[in-house]
Amino acid sequence: MSLEVPISVRTLVEYVFNTGSIDARFRSQTSLLDGTRIHQKIQKTYQENDQKEVYLRAEIPYENLIYKIDGRCDGLLFRDGNVMIDEIKSTSQPFDYLEPEGYPVHWAQAKMYAYMYLVDNELKEMDVQLTYVQVETEEKRYLKKTFSLSELELFVFDVMKGYAPYAIVQAEHRIKRNQTSKELAFPFQQYREGQRRLAGGVYKTITEQKNLFVKAPTGIGKTMSTLFPAVKAVGEGELNRIFYLTAKTITRTTAEEAFDRMSKCGLSMKSLTITARDKVCFKDETICQKEHCEFADGYYDRINGAVLDILTNEQAMTRDVIETYARKHTVCPFEFSIDLAYVADAVICDYNYIFDPRVSLKRLFEEQKKSTALLVDEAHNLVDRGREMFSASLNKELFLQLKKDFKGANKEIYDRASKLNSWFIALKKAKEESNEFTLEKLDDEFIELLIQFKEDAEPVLQLASTPNLLEAYFMVNTFLKMVELFDDHYVIYGEKMRNELTIKLFCIDPSKLLKQMGKGYRSKIFFSATLAPLPYYQDILGGEEDDYCLSIPSPFSAEQTDVFIKPLSTRFRDRDRTKDAIVSMIQAMIKNRPGNFLIFFPSYQYLLTVYEPFIQENPDIQTIVQATGMTEEERESFLESFKSGQKETLLGFAVLGGIFSEGVDLIGDRLNGVVVVGVGLPQLCFERNLIKDHFTKQDKNGYDYAYVYPGMNKVLQAGGRLIRSENDHGTIVLIDDRFLQQQYQSLLPQEWRQYTVL
Structure with missing residues (x-):
């Protein structure tokens, strides 16, 4: 029985012919993006009867394998009664750095296409051309050879042979x-x-x-x-x-x-x-x-x-x-x-x-x-991660530093950085009245300055990698990419902090x-x-x-969880006033229900505000506290403290929405209870208000989109640490008077709605 090997031409030849080293030295991002543009530009010069992006496929037997190969050649050119395969390759390197005869992997790709076309059309020989294009100068180099069918048959046989050990392993595995x-x-x-x-x-x-x-x-x-x-x-x-x-x-x-x-x-x-x-x-x-x-x-x-x-x-x-x-x-x-x-x-x-x-x-x-x-x-988690992926920012300090670094060292970089720094200064003066503001659009002068900066930085970085310049280059490049994506799902805003000014292209709706x-x-x-x-x-x-x-409803019964709501205000303005009541509540809880508890706070600062008076009053209670920037070993040690069968109470103080509030499994009596302080709302800020305003304009509940849904998600994640199996039992305490409001009640799981007010 023959094994089928479906594979693209490019994958096949890259496996057999790729050689050399990884080299993550600076490469022009422009050239990488311009590959498609260069291909299209060359293809537009083709004559009327020429064809582009021609799909070719072939079934080629080799021993007990049948290769099903396909791919698209860049061009099929008809010249003086002959047919020629054209394979276009763009490069950021000057032609002096290229192999004068071209690269084996590029020839291999073109020759595979030539063989497939010859067999399909019953021809005896064919011209093959590699067209190299230098993306910055658009200089071209043409390399042309003629191959007979018999030459290409030998070549294809060698390619099949080179890929066969891998193909057999993969094909046999796929069947199994x-x-x-x-x-x-x-x-x-x-x-x-x-x-x-x-x-x-x-x-x-x-x-x-x-x-x-x-x-x-x-x-x-x-x-x-x-x-x-x-x-x-x-x-x-x-x-x-x-x-x-x-x-x-x-x-x-x-x-x-x-x-x-x-x-x-x-x-x-x-x-x-x-x-x-x-x-x-x-x-x-x-x-x-x-x-x-x-x-x-x-x-x-x-x-x-x-x-x-x-x-x-x-x-x-x-x-x-x-x-x-x-x-x-x-x-x-x-x-x-x-x-x-x-x-x-x-x-x-x-x-x-x-x-x-x-x-x-x-x-x-x-x-x-x-x-x-x-x-x-x-x-x-993909909501905020999506916003992060599609947003970009630039700040004044970046260009001020480059201005200092390149003064007297490189006039082009110094001039570009100076102009960009001046643009930020001018904007700062124009927005003197407010520390936060939005812009309808970015002016063409600023975009042009960024493009020129990028172009001037590329040749400098190709010669020597300067850390500050490299960082600025990639930030500018990312920013320009996001400029291309900019539409009504975005907002442009600025933020001033003392001498600093940051401009952000913020993807509000990802x-x-x-x-x-x-x-x-x-x-x-x-x-x-x-x-x-x-x-x-x-x-x-x-x-x-x-x-x-x-x-899907929870498979666990409401009887597995005792839910309590303590209607105290955890709003920022009331935290100092209600912290003693929270300490008293925790003391009463562990007295009546000793065991292992996780206590979640909306911020690290709030956590310390409650933790410090609690530990002063209860020095004998075993506690552990989530620290900022914990290593993986420290995280594991924190979780390992929650042991099954412990006789003494253990309280873990952690941050809502942090590393211990989701994806953590503490089965059985490793965890006896969870306390959530607050409804988890993100801190009121300019960016969150922009989200609120954006969705309100779309006739959606902007406040829920910006604050309530993300906040309550953290609460539900934290509470979800408790009941992990049919045999788990425990206590959930929700501390905030808003948990009694319909807006928040409607977001609580069904099994939490049989609660007792403390």
Whole structure:
């Protein structure tokens, strides 16, 4: 039986012919963006009968493999009765730095297209042209060769041979993956209440190529309820790849554990976890150049062996596993994981690898997206993360510093920085009356100055990487990208602080851009225990009217939780007045209900305001406090303090919306109660008020969008730490008089509504 190998021309030749080192030295961002523009410009010079973006495909047998190869060649040119393949390559490097005869990987791509065209059209020979274009000067270099069918047949045979070991491993794995996915039974003895409904909803959504917004309660087993049906869809041929997207490391671990459990039940699936570059870098300083790093030097000469080795021997490619193989093959662990992302069956990673235009996995082709599902965990976090991804800011200090750095050193940079600094000074004077203001638009002079600064900085950075200039360059480049995206989903505002002035392009409503970045994927599943109210999240995360929505009730009974509301004011102006009452309430609680408690405050400062008098009055009570900037080891130590079977009371003081208020599982009597101080509203500020005003103008409840929904989400997340299984019992205390108001009551889970007022 022959094994089928579907593959694009580019993927095939890059695997066989890529060589060299990783080099993260400065590269002109303009040139990267201009690649498409250059292609289009060259194609516009084609003659009337020439063709562009010509789709070619071929089925080529090799031993027990059948390669199904396809791709689009840039141009098919007809000259003097002959046909010629044209492959366009743009470069930021001066032509003096290029190989005079062109690069083997570029010739390989063009020759593959030529072979496919020759066979299709029963021709005996063909011209092949590489067109190199220098993006800044638009200088062109043409390299042309003629190849016979027999020459190209030998070449293609060698390419097939070079790819075959990898192709066999992948093809055999795919058969086993599909079979085991199809046969896999739910990896627990039975479904929890509501779990089957969620799994069924996810499977239906994937098979119907729709999107789904799910509010599913804490403790239901959301990770398995979404991954299992996605895996089954792979077995049924509906999917080829799954992305499990998270905001936090701890939820990635849960996804890894789910794959491990399914693997022990017979599933054969390659799962990969991507960890941030700075966390996995083996060097003390992250400088991705061959002179500084042996893992970057010759990376592309060794990466195929590393990929083949790990795919042959491992199912779960976690951080530890990747680091082991990266050391074995002397390859950069981060780049290794990115290369694996294009071949793994399931990828566990941060949101930004899909949604952030500056970071996303750009080599995912549209055809691959059509067979890929996105599972977006803790999707409530994507709202502010989306705003962050699509916003950009610049400040006066940046250019003032460059003016000082380059005085007498480089006239162009000095002049540009001076003019930009002067622009900020002029704006500051014009807005003398207010520290915060909005602008209808950015004037053309400012945009032109930024473009000129970027252009002047590029040749300087190509010669030497100056930290301040490099930082300014990337900030300006990001800002200009966001200028291109600017529309009525944005607002421009300025903020003054003493001598500093910052201008921000703020993406108030990320829905349009999240939808755009998620376009092309077969299905998107947005899920969270606190995705409420669902219409709000469907609106702000880029949903459409025909998307599916699902709200699953808690499988846990109201009797498992004793809920109390203490109607004190926690508003900023009243905090000093009510802090003693909060201390007294905590004392009474632990006297009547000793155990392990987490107490959440809306800010670190507020936490200390209550903690300090409490510890003075209760020096014998064991307490731990969340600190700012905790390391992973310190976080783990904090959580490990909550032990099962402890006889003495332990109080953990933490910040609402912080690292301990979501994604934390303290099962059984490791946690006996949660106290939430305040309704979690973000601090009143200019930016939040801009959000409020924006949505109010759209006839939506702007105050809810800006303050109430984000705040109550934090409250629900914090309270959700308590009941994690059918056997858990505990106490929730909500301290704030607003919890008795209808606006906030309506957002409380059903099982919290049988409360007692203290």
